[in-house]
Amino acid sequence: MNVLIKSATIIDTKSEFHNQTLDILVEKGSISNIGKSLENPKNYNEIALDNLHISQGWFDSSVSFGEPGLEQRDTIANGLKTAAYSGFTTVALNANSHPIIDTNSDIVFVTSKSNNNAVKLLPIGALTRESEGVDLAELYDMKNAGAVAYYDYMKPITNANLMKIALQYASNFNGLVCSFPQDNKIAGKGVMNENITSTSLGLKGIPSIAEELQIARDLFLLEYTGGKLHIPTISTAKSVELIRDAKAKKLDISCSVAIHNLFFDDSVLNDFNTHYKVLPPLRIQSDIDALIEGVKDGTIDMVTSDHNPFNIEEKKVEFDYAAYGTIGLESAFGALQSIFSLKKTIDILTKGKQRFSTVGTPINIGNSANITLFNPDTKYTFTREDILSKSKNAIFEGAKLKGKAYGILSNNQLVLNTK
Numbered sequence: 523m524n525v526l527i528k529s530a531t532i533i534d535t536k537s538e539f540h541n542q543t544l545d546i547l548v549e550k551g552s553i554s555n556i557g558k559s560l561e562n563p564k565n566y567n568e569i570a571l572d573n574l575h576i577s578q579g580w581f582d583s584s585v586s587f588g589e590p591g592l593e594q595r596d597t598i599a600n601g602l603k604t605a606a607y608s609g610f611t612t613v614a615l616n617a618n619s620h621p622i623i624d625t626n627s628d629i630v631f632v633t634s635k636s637n638n639n640a641v642k643l644l645p646i647g648a649l650t651r652e653s654e655g656v657d658l659a660e661l662y663d664m665k666n667a668g669a670v671a672y673y674d675y676m677k678p679i680t681n682a683n684l685m686k687i688a689l690q691y692a693s694n695f696n697g698l699v700c701s702f703p704q705d706n707k708i709a710g711k712g713v714m715n716e717n718i719t720s721t722s723l724g725l726k727g728i729p730s731i732a733e734e735l736q737i738a739r740d741l742f743l744l745e746y747t748g749g750k751l752h753i754p755t756i757s758t759a760k761s762v763e764l765i766r767d768a769k770a771k772k773l774d775i776s777c778s779v780a781i782h783n784l785f786f787d788d789s790v791l792n793d794f795n796t797h798y799k800v801l802p803p804l805r806i807q808s809d810i811d812a813l814i815e816g817v818k819d820g821t822i823d824m825v826t827s828d829h830n831p832f833n834i835e836e837k838k839v840e841f842d843y844a845a846y847g848t849i850g851l852e853s854a855f856g857a858l859q860s861i862f863s864l865k866k867t868i869d870i871l872t873k874g875k876q877r878f879s880t881v882g883t884p885i886n887i888g889n890s891a892n893i894t895l896f897n898p899d900t901k902y903t904f905t906r907e908d909i910l911s912k913s914k915n916a917i918f919e920g921a922k923l924k925g926k927a928y929g930i931l932s933n934n935q936l937v938l939n940t941k
Contacts, residue, residue: 551934579611591620609927689749759812831913856923
């Protein structure tokens, strides 16, 4: 891929050209020159877009597509296209499929589906067989096949001894164990945050302590085992405090938060719209404030779209019976920029790669081009026309957002969204 990017403002604190508006010449997938008004004697394709900004390629630590087995939700091919159009050059794929991704051959299958794609797919293997929480899956074999972490997506490990053994075993090969933060016995049949809103709506609630007790348990186990733990999608102020204290103890702990848990509180459920039914549930404003502060001070390591498509039959039902989850790749950048500054938003979107066994590539001469192209100033209301996924369960439908991705230049390929 040979291309000349014209007049792009570079947002990359690891680049010597940070905050400068320059031309970038990419030849055979690598950055060969950066400067003002570069000439194009070889007549390469030129990219000149309105208010063009570029950064290192963005990363999402938690996406689900459905394939294998649930292609009616989305396919890996379309999911990766959606990611590219949304500005992501790397995504970590959950073992949220049917069958569950819990063997080395499963890892090879999903990896092969992404071969030669502009977006790099990092497969996450299930922590337990069939994500049933009974026996450990083939962790080491999956690592050898390319798994970057182990996670029973949205399913907590109820057996504390099993979690202890997982942390001890995975530490032998520097494996990253993920633990969904919910105590199911306390959560019970809850479907939203336990608060005045759940009471007024007559819906069973999930109390904050259901999350916090599970996190406290896992942190005690981590301190005992000395393993490597990631807690995905925390949602409460106390959870932030617990993880902050654990980091002060120098435990090998990381965590993420879903973008929608930074954007919406539980009051949006007043009309029983199942697009807002997510897990962990939307909480209250004081939790949101603490989560945002946790992102700012680095307690929360990464923000994820937690992209999880469902077909209409799984969402357009009574609230109690609707599936938990939302798509979010398409709205991620615009939602983050509605909360944080541009510099902080790009920092968020480019963090976390090393935790998932990959590296970032600064925008410097001689480096391979792993670049996201975007306009940070576009203000718009997110509608169904902005949805690129096969499924349409978008929590941000109707939300006012700021900023849109143009696409990516990665793996020697240029992918631009022409919509």
